[in-house]
Amino acid sequence: MKSKRVKLVDIAAKLNVSVGLVSLVLSGKAKENRISEAMAKKVIETANEMGYSVNQLARGLRTGKSGIIGLLVADIANPYFGKMARFIENEASKLGYQVMFGSSDENPDKLRQLIDVFVSRQVDGIIVVPVKGSDELLSKEAFQVPIIFIDRYCDNIQQDYVCSDNFEGAFQLCNVLIKKGFRKIAAMVYNTDLSNNRDRIKGYKAALAEAGLDVDENLIHEVAFQHLETRLEPALKSAINAGCDAFFFANNSLGIESIKLFNQSGIKIGEDLGMVSFDNPEVYHVVKPGITCYEQPIEAMSQFAVKLLCDKIKSKEKYINVNKMLTGNLILRDSS
Amino acid sequence: MKSKRVKLVDIAAKLNVSVGLVSLVLSGKAKENRISEAMAKKVIETANEMGYSVNQLARGLRTGKSGIIGLLVADIANPYFGKMARFIENEASKLGYQVMFGSSDENPDKLRQLIDVFVSRQVDGIIVVPVKGSDELLSKEAFQVPIIFIDRYCDNIQQDYVCSDNFEGAFQLCNVLIKKGFRKIAAMVYNTDLSNNRDRIKGYKAALAEAGLDVDENLIHEVAFQHLETRLEPALKSAINAGCDAFFFANNSLGIESIKLFNQSGIKIGEDLGMVSFDNPEVYHVVKPGITCYEQPIEAMSQFAVKLLCDKIKSKEKYINVNKMLTGNLILRDSS
DNA sequence: CTGTTAGCGCCTTCAG
DNA sequence: CTGAAGGCGCTAACAG
Numbered sequence: 001m002k003s004k005r006v007k008l009v010d011i012a013a014k015l016n017v018s019v020g021l022v023s024l025v026l027s028g029k030a031k032e033n034r035i036s037e038a039m040a041k042k043v044i045e046t047a048n049e050m051g052y053s054v055n056q057l058a059r060g061l062r063t064g065k066s067g068i069i070g071l072l073v074a075d076i077a078n079p080y081f082g083k084m085a086r087f088i089e090n091e092a093s094k095l096g097y098q099v100m101f102g103s104s105d106e107n108p109d110k111l112r113q114l115i116d117v118f119v120s121r122q123v124d125g126i127i128v129v130p131v132k133g134s135d136e137l138l139s140k141e142a143f144q145v146p147i148i149f150i151d152r153y154c155d156n157i158q159q160d161y162v163c164s165d166n167f168e169g170a171f172q173l174c175n176v177l178i179k180k181g182f183r184k185i186a187a188m189v190y191n192t193d194l195s196n197n198r199d200r201i202k203g204y205k206a207a208l209a210e211a212g213l214d215v216d217e218n219l220i221h222e223v224a225f226q227h228l229e230t231r232l233e234p235a236l237k238s239a240i241n242a243g244c245d246a247f248f249f250a251n252n253s254l255g256i257e258s259i260k261l262f263n264q265s266g267i268k269i270g271e272d273l274g275m276v277s278f279d280n281p282e283v284y285h286v287v288k289p290g291i292t293c294y295e296q297p298i299e300a301m302s303q304f305a306v307k308l309l310c311d312k313i314k315s316k317e318k319y320i321n322v323n324k325m326l327t328g329n330l331i332l333r334d335s336s
Numbered sequence: 337m338k339s340k341r342v343k344l345v346d347i348a349a350k351l352n353v354s355v356g357l358v359s360l361v362l363s364g365k366a367k368e369n370r371i372s373e374a375m376a377k378k379v380i381e382t383a384n385e386m387g388y389s390v391n392q393l394a395r396g397l398r399t400g401k402s403g404i405i406g407l408l409v410a411d412i413a414n415p416y417f418g419k420m421a422r423f424i425e426n427e428a429s430k431l432g433y434q435v436m437f438g439s440s441d442e443n444p445d446k447l448r449q450l451i452d453v454f455v456s457r458q459v460d461g462i463i464v465v466p467v468k469g470s471d472e473l474l475s476k477e478a479f480q481v482p483i484i485f486i487d488r489y490c491d492n493i494q495q496d497y498v499c500s501d502n503f504e505g506a507f508q509l510c511n512v513l514i515k516k517g518f519r520k521i522a523a524m525v526y527n528t529d530l531s532n533n534r535d536r537i538k539g540y541k542a543a544l545a546e547a548g549l550d551v552d553e554n555l556i557h558e559v560a561f562q563h564l565e566t567r568l569e570p571a572l573k574s575a576i577n578a579g580c581d582a583f584f585f586a587n588n589s590l591g592i593e594s595i596k597l598f599n600q601s602g603i604k605i606g607e608d609l610g611m612v613s614f615d616n617p618e619v620y621h622v623v624k625p626g627i628t629c630y631e632q633p634i635e636a637m638s639q640f641a642v643k644l645l646c647d648k649i650k651s652k653e654k655y656i657n658v659n660k661m662l663t664g665n666l667i668l669r670d671s672s
Numbered sequence: 673c674t675g676t677t678a679g680c681g682c683c684t685t686c687a688g
Numbered sequence: 689c690t691g692a693a694g695g696c697g698c699t700a701a702c703a704g
Binding site: 053054055056057058060061066067068075076077078079081082083085086089098099100101102103116117119120121122256259260263281282283285286287288 | 389390391392393394396397402403404411412413414415417418419421422425434435436437438439452453455456457458592595596599617618619621622623624
């Protein structure tokens with residue numbers, strides 16, 4: 001197999017010219033080196049005929065840039081991150097980069113390993129969803145490779161990031177409930193102490209406060225990310241027993257799993273209970289009644305992150321001081 | 337930035353030994369070259385102290401293997417492919433490979449470009465979801481790099497593949513409907529002439545035939561993949577007008593979009609109409625009534641594909657004659 | 673305008 | 689057991 005790949009020297013030999021010349025032409029630097037058009041054309045043609053394709057490994061070794069961007073998300077199987085990966089792929093491709101991905105499962109050790117692998121593969125930059133406990137790691141690694149945080153930021157370290165306006169989203173969602181007359185709104189959130197979760201709870205509290213409603217800490221439930229199946233149900237029951245009349249879910253997983261549980265116990269959303277949620281998974285559109293939600297600007301975030309990363313790669317600065325929050329989209333449906 | 341990476345020669349200098357020695361130790365070949373344990377230990381320690389990390393570009397150039405697997409799916413944002421990517425990532429990681437991905441959007445030109453890029457990046461192998469019109473391309477490219485098809489196969493060319501048993505899945509789904517007493521079952525499928533779609537329609541027809549029901553070609557609707565929003569509704573209406581009493585959907589997108597339309601027009605699944613579908617997206621579980629479906633064995637397929645690819649990489653054969661069909665999982669819910 | 677020549681960082685014989 | 693040297697394929701000066 002593998003009928004010996006043709007390389008620069010092969011096509012140079014065939015044409016009786018030097019490798020340097022061929023290299024110049026094939027990397028698009030013919031013009032600026034004032035190589036005759038006839039020559040350039042001939043080189044390109046025979047390169048095609050012979051089925052030449054650069055060896056990016058060799059080129060990368062020589063130039064010191066691999067042309068690869070590393071993408072580290074929590075889980076590529078999660079549609080939220082899947083979409084993000086797709087938008088990042090598109091944008092990176094426009095700029096001539098390929099993307100290599102990895103899933104951290106919200107686990108800092110796994111994240112560290114993946115970063116090490118990416119670094120040893122000489123990625124030109126990394127877009128990462130930081131996880132709980134990765135602050136130290138990420139601030140240190142920042143000295144190795146240009147890095148951009150996406151979706152979340154870390155308070156303890158300075159890093160460039162792009163995320164959605166979590167405070168604003170939660171604020172708007174809860175306001176919808178309040179305007180509809182709901183008064184005892186429960187909040188469900190992951191127990192992972194990350195900026196996105198925190199800001200969403202802040203937005204929830206701010207909306208209540210602005211409406212003159214009491215913030216009842218007993219109505220705020222932090223649910224373990226790793227044990228959703230077993231931990232969610234008791235949390236919901238506890239909130240209901242405490243007399244809540246509506247739910248604010250801080251993300252799609254919590255919302256979706258809760259709908260399943262509501263179905264099982266015969267609770268009717270939109271009648272018995274109001275409901276709003278962060279994120280806009282397909283389920284929220286298909287289910288009856290539809291779920292009012294705040295859709296994050298995944299495309300804009302992804303594009304921005306890639307552009308930012310490329311800027312950072314060029315600038316060679318280890319911190320360019322960009323903290324970007326993009327606003328999402330409130331989608332009103334019948335659950336509220 | 338980028339405080340100059342430490343390389344083999346640096347640590348060799350510090351220890352007053354040769355680069356070769358360090359290389360041997362650091363690539364785990366100390367034992368087989370009978371290098372003293374003390375020496376090995378010292379090398380490893382100082383390598384860690386100095387923060388050494390191999391340059392995979394250089395290693396790859398030298399050894400002729402990049403340690404990268406290319407994954408080409410239709411769209412990484414589609415949860416079906418997202419899951420596949422995740423399982424492939426896990427399996428590849430176990431075997432020491434990193435994965436680079438690309439989305440073809442079912443477009444053969446895009447697929448060709450991506451393959452070219454992957455080849456020039458010296459990927460050691462490719463796992464690809466073939467698309468309509470890519471037969472020629474894929475049979476030719478097979479001479480360059482080990483390749484495994486996943487999810488679908490091409491009739492016109494010999495290639496190793498792993499996919500789910502689409503015939504069997506469709507057969508089982510339609511049988512469920514038939515046993516429940518449905519007699520005029522409509523089939524909805526993409527109009528892309530691919531093995532998976534074809535086999536599903538074959539399974540549908542076989543189930544009808546076995547039950548002694550007529551196969552009415554007017555009840556089989558091929559819907560354009562690119563224009564689902566506009567083409568699906570008329571197709572559904574036409575089937576309903578033709579008097580169908582149940583629907584078989586050949587994939588999740590068709591099923592999900594149809595549920596939305598049924599909701600809009602007040603049609604009640606499970607009461608007015610029976611419904612079964614290929615794939616098991618979250619929506620089918622959450623919606624009321626739940627949708628009876630055939631879940632594809634994504635994890636098994638993915639694992640098998642990676643293992644197969646690695647075998648193929650080792651064997652250096654361009655065709656190892658493996659055509660694997662894995663059976664999925666029938667999930668009974670209330671829509672049928 | 674074109675040719676020559678060093679390496680990029682690593683691995684792998686081949687001598688000692 | 690250890691050191692020296694060549695070369696993977698390509699680019700970037702620097703010569704002509």
